Amino acid sequence: MWKSIIMCWILLSYSYANNHFYKGHELVRVVPKTNEHLQLIRYFEDSLGVDRWSEVLQLNRDIKMSLPQAQASKIKKLCKQYGIDVTVLNNDLDGLIKKSDDISKQHKIRTRRSTKDKNSYHLTDYLTYQQIVKFLDEQHKRSPSLQNFTSVFSIGNTYENRSIWTIRIGKPSARRNILMDCGIHAREFISPSTCLYMIDKFIDEVNNRRPSILSIFNIYIIPLLNPDGYQYAQTQRRMWRKNRSPNNYYYGAYSNCIGVDLNRNFGYHWMENGASANPCSETYAGPKPDSESETQNLQKLISQSSRNWDAYLTFHSYGQYWIYPWGFASYMPDDYIELKNKAEIGSEALKRVNGTSYKIGSAANLLYESAGGSDDWAKGVGQIKYVYTVELRPSDDLNDAHAHFAFMLPSTFIEPVGQETYVGVKEFLRSLITSRRQKSLSKNNYKTEKYPTKYQVFGIDQHLNISTRYQSINIDNIKIKSISSISTDKFFQCDVTDRTKLHQIIQEQKIEIIIHLAALLANYADIDKISHVNIDEPKNIFEARTMLVNTLFFLN
Ligand code: 0X9
Ligand code: ZN
Secondary structure, three states, rough: HHHHHHHHHHHHHHHHHHHHHOOOOOOEEEEEHHHHHHHHHHHHHHHHOEEEOOOOOOOOOEEEEEEEEHHHHHHHHHHHHHHOOOEEEEHHHHHHHHHHHHHHHHHHHHHHHHOOOOOHHHOOOOOOOHHHHHHHHHHOOOOOHHHHHHEEEEEEEEEOOEEEEEEOOOOOOOOOEEEEEEEOOOOOHHHHHHHHHHHHHHHHHOOOOOOOOOOOEEEEOOOOHHHHHHHHHHHHHOOOOOOOEEEOOOOOOOOOOOOOOHHHHOOOOOOOOOEEOOOOOOOOOOOOOOHHHHHHHHHHHOOOOOOOOOEEEEEEEEEEEEOOOOOOOOOOOOHHHHHHHHHHHHHHHHHHHHHOOOEEHHHHHOOOOOOOOOOHHHOOOOOOOOEEEEEEEEEEEOOOOOOHOOOOOOOOHHHHHHHHHHHHHHHHHHHHHHHOOOOOOOHHHHOOOOOOOOOEOOOOOOOOOOOOOHHOOOOOHHHOOOOOHHOOHHHEEOOOHHHHHHHHHHHOOOOOOOHHHHHHHHOOOOOHHHOOEEEEEEOHHHHHHHHHHOOOEEOO
């Protein structure tokens, strides 16, 4: 009795901690009609703490975003000023989180009553990190006589020192390897639960001595790549996306904001598109490519030369997309037809289970351009041929009955999503066996691009009253007098490899703020370290503003 009262109290206080933060956050829908609208939305994301929930960022498409309470009226005013209609879908994100939690709690009570099967606890609840560790151990021990079919190991630790556990399932003689990961983004709870579902089912196959796929492939599954972020999302902030590494020393400037978006941190065309240099942004790419231990650990596993990977699948949510590279730019990999065909095979099989439809396409074309994803790295650097990001349920079509749950799918969905995804993935794997093995990208095809040396150097913006530390780059501290106050005559062209010239310009023009690359060059002699290029002329005032605010540096 007392035990249950204490449990209830713990549960209640957890939900309180989680929900409290989102009180008054508004969930809105906008439809950008012009490129200027798109830029304005990017600016909201990068500089006003707006969290875009919709995968797609394209003209004339619905975009769902959550607005922090403090900025909501300002953002809505700007939208009005620039002719963007705003529909408020929900004026309290708290309420939405609570609704999903309530459904999950009911589900837990119902399933606990209806089943005595101890092994299915991963279907009733989104497990904690500790429970996932225990689950892997139990799965490994499930059939002692077949124990060499599985092994559990850590690929390394996270910033907060948690092990990133991995399970290998397959006949020891299997020569080909498949890699899957889940939970790169903390708040996408349906992703780790789907990996756990698949682990359970693959091990069932081993036990039933039906290991046809598993005699050809060793399947490596990392059910939770970002355990620090996940734990934080489960206990503190349900919408947390990044990892938990602090950004308190950022090339000489400080930020109190925590976390790097791991899916912007991978060092292939890093920061070229759709990623932020602002540590407070949800899509902060990190201080440099591959800076995060979670990123490095995954890369180490992929790069182990003894392993020959046929495919890499990374599971996210939401939107129901089966996506192939590239994300950094909208052109296609040479072999995209093969990637597309196999995605079709997988998603058609998936659909046959519960009728769930997936859209297929390249990340940049189907969603938006964004660089630094694990998928692009796995293909571009890791040389894996079949690489996919699978965005699980719900759909992002607002007409879909479950779309409103977004990242907060109640636990009632764990089983159907796991079931259909498992079938889709298995069919996809079968298709790899039947098709003739393609030669993977030869190492020589991988070109290391030469970094251009011409960059924009921004002049001082009289309208920015900026204090001396990065941590104060909070839009309210910056005190923008007018958003349209930056004009292009304040930009100076300069070859930043010419450091004497750079400093001369800086002194002559009294430049105090320069963009990322130039600042890096000012601080670092080693030019090879610089892989971030963002050399486009800002197309309009929003892009200029966003680039400026996101890439501020101060020369002392
Ligand atoms: O933006 C992302 O990282 C992924 N969507 S999510 O809503 N789960 O955050 C999509 C990644 C697609 N791949 C690349 N852009 N490389
Ligand atoms: Zn994601």
